[in-house]
Amino acid sequence: MTFHDLNLLPQLLQAVDELGYTAPSPIQAEAIPPVLEGRDLIGCAQTGTGKTAAFAIPLLQRLNGRVSRRHTPIRVLVLTPTRELALQIKESFDQYGKYLPIRNTVIFGGVGQTPQVEALQKGVDVLVATPGRLNDLCSQGHIDLRSIEAFVLDEADRMLDMGFIHDVRKVIARLPVQRQTLLFSATMPQEIAELSQKILRDPVRVEVTPQSSTVDAIEQRLYKVDKGNKKLLLQHVLQDRSLDSVLVFTNTKHGADRVVKELERSGIAAMAIHGNKGQTARIRALDSFKSGAIRVLVATDIAARGIDVSELAAVVNYELPNVPETYVHRIGRTGRAGRGGVAISFCNFDELAYLKDIEKLIRKKIPTVEDHPWPMEILEATPKKQREPRPPRAERLARTERPQRQKPAERRMERTAPAPQPERPSPRPAEKPALQFPPVQAPPVRRISSEPPRVGRLVAFADGRRGRKRPGAKK
Ligand code: AMP
Secondary structure (H helix, E strand, O other): OOHHHHOOOHHHHHHHHHOOOOOOOHHHHHHHHHHHOOOOEEEEOOOOOOHHHHHHHHHHHHHOOOOOOOOOOOOEEEEOOOHHHHHHHHHHHHHHOOOOOOOEEEEOOOOOOHHHHHHHHOOOOEEEEOHHHHHHHHHOOOOOOOOOOEEEEOOHHHHHHOOOHHHHHHHHHHOOOOOEEEEEEOOOOHHHHHHHHHHOOOOEEEOOOOHHHHHHOOEEEEEEOOHHHHHHHHHHHOOOOOOOOEEEEOOOHHHHHHHHHHHHHOOOOEEEEOOOOOHHHHHHHHHHHHHOOOOEEEEOHHHHOOOOOOOOOEEEEOOOOOOHHHHHHHHOOOOHHHOOOEEEEEEOHHHHHHHHHHHHHHOOOOOEOOOOOOOOOOOOOOOHHHHOOOOHHHHHHHHHOOOOOOOHHHHHHHHHOOOOOOOOOOOOOOOOOOOOOOOOOOOOOOOOOOOOOOOOEEEEOOOOOEEEEOOOOOO
16 A cells, blocks of 8 residues: 555645655554544554554645634644654654645643744644643633644553643543544553543544564563663673664663763763753753764653654663553664664563563563673562662762672672673773882871770680689689
């Protein structure tokens, strides 16, 4: 099948052609015809399947010919959980609608609202939004959703995970009852299934990406390793120069920052992207990664939702997620749109239970790399106290002011395993040789003690103890 078989406008065909798309992806082939007809749709699909074009292309076609003029109301609303996704969806609408007179705008939180309000005032046909900012601007009277003709709820399961479902319901309450609704979700938890029953009317169901098929297209590797050696294993893995763009996942924001610091120490350019980073820092990190200025981007799950890097060579699970579906989401970032990719997972003893759940979900065993310099040697659970990441300041102090304490097993491994080769000389200055002084005669030492002076003769008592016998004491 080609895009020409889908009865699309020549303007859309030209735009798609210029983007180098030769054939519609499965979800596009299945979703475009019913959306063009105005049907509601429920799509079980994750990012990387081409789902954005699956809704953007037919909606652009439906809008065309009836384009609103200045100050006329918004006609299509796309609701998505993260700023990055919102930006990318707006960019996709711009690309696919390049030859159509349709105006697209994006709004999201974390930045000033004034430029967004100004853009809205110029007139908008398609609005891409995150839920919080959308509700804010609606409450302030800057946005009226009563004339929406088509509503897209993107990544519905993520909305739930991220705690936005209440905001989503508020948005839905502002929409007209008469509308076309499209709902996309990678997984279908109970709450989303119920929501979809409420908001969709006789929907077409499109489920082109059973999760295991996406997973099958990706080369997966598992490294069993001790927690303390993951940083060294990552450096070892990155010695493979073919892994030129690598997305590393950690479970926490502090963890992401820590991995970046460790990589930088070993001379590997990396940046972190997570919820504590401001919008500007996130965009800078993403741009550096996309342009190839940095080879490694370290991300938490939420921050990574919107990352669209078409040439991602590998995904590394530095820590395994405790929700098995998250594993599928993560590794789906590589091997996008049919291209091959590698998913590398590090698993320490504590994470073996997560591994079991993941393998159950994907219905296969992840091939284990046996031959690597940092095999798992600690075969007992870490005591609970030690599992929590330390607060950043304590962590900093531990690094700079005290030598880090290691478990004996870790010390043993560091002595025996080969040292990782840095990619370029370490940025730290080389240690200066110690200065040589002529030997000096030590001055006589005067001992100062806070203990009371010891009196009496040192003797062995009858019961075998040794101690001092005070003068005048009875035998
Ligand atoms: P999405 O799932 O919408 O995030 O799309 C994933 C990636 O696939 C994006 O980089 C799109 O530009 C690309 N893409 C979407 N549709 C096609 C297609 N039919 N052929 C090739 N690439 C595509």
